[in-house]
Amino acid sequence: MKEIGGRFGTSVLTYFLFLKWLLMFNVVSFLINFGFITIPLLVYDHSPNIPEGVSFRGLELLTGAGYFNYSVLYYGSYSNETLVGLVAYDMKLAYFFTISLYMVLCGIALIFSMAKSFKKNYVLADPASNSAWQLLCTWDFSVTNERAVKQRKNNLSVQLKESLSEGAQKEMLTLSEKMKHFGVHLGSWLLSTGLAFGCGAGIYFLCQYEQQSTTDESSWTPLQEAQTLLVPFIVSLMNLVVPLFYALFKKFEVYSSQRKQIYALVVRNVLFKMSILAVLCYYWMHVVAKKFSCWESMVGQALYRLVFFDFLFLLLGSFFGEFLSNLIGRKLLPSLGVPEFDVARNVFELIYAQTLSWIGIYFSPLLPAIQILKCFILFYVKKVSLAQNCQPPQRTGRAAQMQTILIALLFFPSFVGALSIVAYTAWSLTPSEQCGPFRGQNNTFSAVGVWIEDLQQIPGSQWAVWIYHHVIRSEVFYFFLALIVIIIIYIFWQVTQGRKLLIAQLRQQIINEGKDKSFLLDKLQNLQKSNQYVKQKHPNKRTNWRSKDLPKGDQSEAMAQALLAKQMFEEEERSSSGGVPVPADIPTSSALLQAMLARQRAEDGEFEVHRMPDMHLSSSSAVAQAMQARQASLTRDSDQDYSGTGFFGDTSSAVVQAMRARQTAEDSLSYSGSDVMTQVMQARQRAEESLQDSAPAGPSALIQAMLARQQAQNEYDDGY
Amino acid sequence: MPFPEESRLSVVRLRSQGFSGKRWVINKQSLRMNNSMPTRLHGRYHELAPHLVPMDYTNDPDCKLPLALIVNMPELKENPFRNRIVEAFSEDGMGNLSFNEFVDMFSVLSETAPRELKAIYAFKIYDFNVDNFLCKEDLEKTLNKLTKEELTPEEVDLVCEKTIEEADLDGDNKLSFADFENMISRAPDFLSTFHIRI
Numbered sequence: 001m002k003e004i005g006g007r008f009g010t011s012v013l014t015y016f017l018f019l020k021w022l023l024m025f026n027v028v029s030f031l032i033n034f035g036f037i038t039i040p041l042l043v044y045d046h047s048p049n050i051p052e053g054v055s056f057r058g059l060e061l062l063t064g065a066g067y068f069n070y071s072v073l074y075y076g077s078y079s080n081e082t083l084v085g086l087v088a089y090d091m092k093l094a095y096f097f098t099i100s101l102y103m104v105l106c107g108i109a110l111i112f113s114m115a116k117s118f119k120k121n122y123v124l125a126d127p128a129s130n131s132a133w134q135l136l137c138t139w140d141f142s143v144t145n146e147r148a149v150k151q152r153k154n155n156l157s158v159q160l161k162e163s164l165s166e167g168a169q170k171e172m173l174t175l176s177e178k179m180k181h182f183g184v185h186l187g188s189w190l191l192s193t194g195l196a197f198g199c200g201a202g203i204y205f206l207c208q209y210e211q212q213s214t215t216d217e218s219s220w221t222p223l224q225e226a227q228t229l230l231v232p233f234i235v236s237l238m239n240l241v242v243p244l245f246y247a248l249f250k251k252f253e254v255y256s257s258q259r260k261q262i263y264a265l266v267v268r269n270v271l272f273k274m275s276i277l278a279v280l281c282y283y284w285m286h287v288v289a290k291k292f293s294c295w296e297s298m299v300g301q302a303l304y305r306l307v308f309f310d311f312l313f314l315l316l317g318s319f320f321g322e323f324l325s326n327l328i329g330r331k332l333l334p335s336l337g338v339p340e341f342d343v344a345r346n347v348f349e350l351i352y353a354q355t356l357s358w359i360g361i362y363f364s365p366l367l368p369a370i371q372i373l374k375c376f377i378l379f380y381v382k383k384v385s386l387a388q389n390c391q392p393p394q395r396t397g398r399a400a401q402m403q404t405i406l407i408a409l410l411f412f413p414s415f416v417g418a419l420s421i422v423a424y425t426a427w428s429l430t431p432s433e434q435c436g437p438f439r440g441q442n443n444t445f446s447a448v449g450v451w452i453e454d455l456q457q458i459p460g461s462q463w464a465v466w467i468y469h470h471v472i473r474s475e476v477f478y479f480f481l482a483l484i485v486i487i488i489i490y491i492f493w494q495v496t497q498g499r500k501l502l503i504a505q506l507r508q509q510i511i512n513e514g515k516d517k518s519f520l521l522d523k524l525q526n527l528q529k530s531n532q533y534v535k536q537k538h539p540n541k542r543t544n545w546r547s548k549d550l551p552k553g554d555q556s557e558a559m560a561q562a563l564l565a566k567q568m569f570e571e572e573e574r575s576s577s578g579g580v581p582v583p584a585d586i587p588t589s590s591a592l593l594q595a596m597l598a599r600q601r602a603e604d605g606e607f608e609v610h611r612m613p614d615m616h617l618s619s620s621s622a623v624a625q626a627m628q629a630r631q632a633s634l635t636r637d638s639d640q641d642y643s644g645t646g647f648f649g650d651t652s653s654a655v656v657q658a659m660r661a662r663q664t665a666e667d668s669l670s671y672s673g674s675d676v677m678t679q680v681m682q683a684r685q686r687a688e689e690s691l692q693d694s695a696p697a698g699p700s701a702l703i704q705a706m707l708a709r710q711q712a713q714n715e716y717d718d719g720y
Numbered sequence: 721m722p723f724p725e726e727s728r729l730s731v732v733r734l735r736s737q738g739f740s741g742k743r744w745v746i747n748k749q750s751l752r753m754n755n756s757m758p759t760r761l762h763g764r765y766h767e768l769a770p771h772l773v774p775m776d777y778t779n780d781p782d783c784k785l786p787l788a789l790i791v792n793m794p795e796l797k798e799n800p801f802r803n804r805i806v807e808a809f810s811e812d813g814m815g816n817l818s819f820n821e822f823v824d825m826f827s828v829l830s831e832t833a834p835r836e837l838k839a840i841y842a843f844k845i846y847d848f849n850v851d852n853f854l855c856k857e858d859l860e861k862t863l864n865k866l867t868k869e870e871l872t873p874e875e876v877d878l879v880c881e882k883t884i885e886e887a888d889l890d891g892d893n894k895l896s897f898a899d900f901e902n903m904i905s906r907a908p909d910f911l912s913t914f915h916i917r918i
Contacts, residue, residue, distance in 0.1 A: 507889070
């Protein structure tokens with residue numbers, strides 16, 4: 001597994017993992033069937049009732065008839081008696097319940113894995129054409145082979161070039177081009193559906209023809225037996241050729257995104273295969289069931305033949321498709337290139353095979369054994385073929401989404417289809433008279449009915465009878481169950497709609513914050529510039545801390561760094577809290593910024609505090625307090641005591657007052673990181689004050705400010 | 721053979737350099753590493769430098785292997801980001817890994833590591849100048865590692881600009897961790913591609 005992943009990447013790896021997973025399904029099925037149905041029969045009745053004259057010939061492997069017909073491979077040879085051994089083992093009930101149990105288990109396993117994969121891989125937008133995604137998220141770290149790495153690098157550069165050129169070309173298509181595209185799409189869809197139905201009809205007529213030439217006798221001539229091989233042969237041939245034909249459509253059909261192309265391919269393939277299977281099942285249910293005496297075995301044989309031929313054709317397809325085109329690509333026509341491993345096509349084949357196996361469970365309980373062999377051999381053949389012949393896929397495929405789609409495909413048409421066919425058989429069709437566990441009854445389900453009647457005689461099991469009559473057989477129960485499920489689905493759907501709206505709003509909020517930040521930074525810088533200018537023009541005004549020989553950059557940088565530190569801090573707080581960010585954060589940051597700006601202005605001697613151009617005051621308390629404090633301190637020059645700010649020196653109280661006011665404002669807004677911010681402010685404060693005292697010692701004070709900030713941050717680091 | 725307590729028990733602490741204020745705690749139990757992993761990893765670590773790496777870790781020896789040795793491992797040898805990967809997990813930023821850091825590296829790159837952890841380390845790996853932002857130069861270096869001489873300088877420039885334009889949400893012309901994580905959350909393949917098997 002590791003080397004496959006290392007050389008070909010994860011999308012090819014998903015194919016092999018899928019194969020392993022299907023293998024597990026079949027193993028479980030085989031064990032259950034063999035254990036519960038076959039073994040009791042073998043134990044009880046050693047000798048299979050083979051009529052004379054029939055012995056094992058090699059042809060049986062191919063046709064499934066003849067000798068195999070009378071073995072435990074098929075439905076027909078299971079008895080309907082109650083085997084008396086250690087316990088009274090009712091074969092009818094055993095058969096019925098085993099198969100239903102297996103189907104239920106399968107269904108549950110599929111639903112769970114589909115939900116899990118959906119949860120992990122669901123994506124809202126389509127980033128595939130996004131160059132950011134291509135650059136940062138697509139590199140497959142598990143590729144370890146040198147050649148593969150080189151190839152991937154090439155692919156990536158090709159894709160990037162493509163997407164660059166696509167971006168340049170994304171102009172509006174003219175009307176005629178649109179019509180042309182539409183015409184091409186319509187044509188190809190008509191062609192593919194026509195092909196699907198045409199093949200279905202062809203199979204139907206072929207079956208009719210075959211039916212006319214077969215009889216119900218127990219001995220067939222070899223020619224007749226060979227004729228039975230015709231249908232599976234044709235079916236498998238079609239299965240091989242038509243998907244290749246669909247893949248050709250890619251050449252002349254242009255889709256707007258790769259995703260749509262993949263979806264279209266998937267839908268076409270599924271339609272084709274399902275139509276063939278539907279025709280075959282119809283034929284079996286309606287025609288074969290009426291004609292033959294032991295029709296379930298006949299259906300089982302037909303399924304066996306289909307499975308076998310499918311296997312043969314898969315091997316042949318691997319040989320011709322990959323080996324030969326590798327030869328051709330290398331030696332004869334190098335322009336064609338070495339073939340790629342087409343994950344999608346191979347997975348469809350696997351799903352088809354599994355569908356056959358699921359349909360066949362009812363008619364031939366040991367069919368999973370053959371499927372197990374098939375999976376096993378296929379795994380090794382494909383691995384060898386991959387290593388020898390193929391090159392990694394060109395497009396870095398979106399493996400995770402493909403996986404979700406494939407599991408959903410496995411569940412929905414494949415499993416549900418098989419289940420419905422088996423259910424239809426069990427419910428409506430009359431079992432054959434002479435063979436099988438359900439001989440002589442009206443339908444299969446009546447076995448359970450008979451059992452329930454027997455149970456009624458046994459005292460103490462009235463509850464089972466009650467459940468049977470009122471829950472399983474009553475329609476009202478199912479009606480209410482369906483209603484409840486629909487209501488729950490509707491509620492969940494509304495919840496997701498609400499969440500989508502919320503996501504969009506939050507995204508918008510992030511963008512707005514970024515714009516806020518850059519706007520305020522710009523404002524700050526402008527302010528610095530204008531102050532500098534003002535200082536230069538009026539040197540006799542009270543110049544406190546802005547000395548001329550300090551470059552403007554340092555001061556604005558200190559401020560800007562303080563701002564940035566705070567902003568980064570906020571962002572991290574928000575991202576770490578993980579929940580919905582409290583909108584109050586925004587006014588907090590802007591209020592603090594404005595408080596700082598206000599203070600700065602005040603120190604430059606501008607007393608008009610009411611002039612606050614362009615500043616939106618959202619949380620006015622902080623700013624108001626700061627302003628008031630500043631004004632009060634400026635009018636009366638008193639030395640206040642410094643509460644809690646221990647390391648202030650004996651400097652002007654104006655700024656101290658403002659600081660204190662701001663600190664209380666911050667505390668009142670309960671901002672948890674306020675101590676860091678105050679430290680920053682205080683550090684800057686110290687810088688300013690020392691500048692006030694000694695103008696030329698500017699740079700060291702600023703350095704101190706920055707060091708204090710760093711210290712504050714480190715303290716926070718270590719104290720976490 | 722006796723192992724340091726940390727790698728056998730539950731808590732390994734990582735100091736994420738540069739992410740100011742956050743210390744990420746990797747709980748090995750939460751990574752669901754099976755019990756044979758530390759033994760196997762120690763075997764691999766030991767064979768990189770048999771004469772340097774002790775077999776007995778009870779005294780918690782201080783042994784670090786240099787970048788050049790680790791980068792020659794077959795799992796990393798062909799990876800274009802091998803140097804950055806090792807540097808991102810080393811305490812000193814120079815690529816010298818102790819055994820704990822070695823184990824951390826492979827456990828974050830394993831299948832079972834949670835998405836957030838992988839996103840953090842992917843960000844660190846792509847952040848060449850270790851400034852907590854993916855600026856244009858970081859992206860250019862990433863692109864060059866991935867495509868070497870295939871793209872012309874103008875194309876490189878275009879791609880990087882497009883990337884920033886598409887992923888940058890708050891408009892500062894570089895990608896912060898939040899932007900990166902947002903992009904990762906829309907790419908479900910990331911969990912399976914950011915994965916090295918050992």
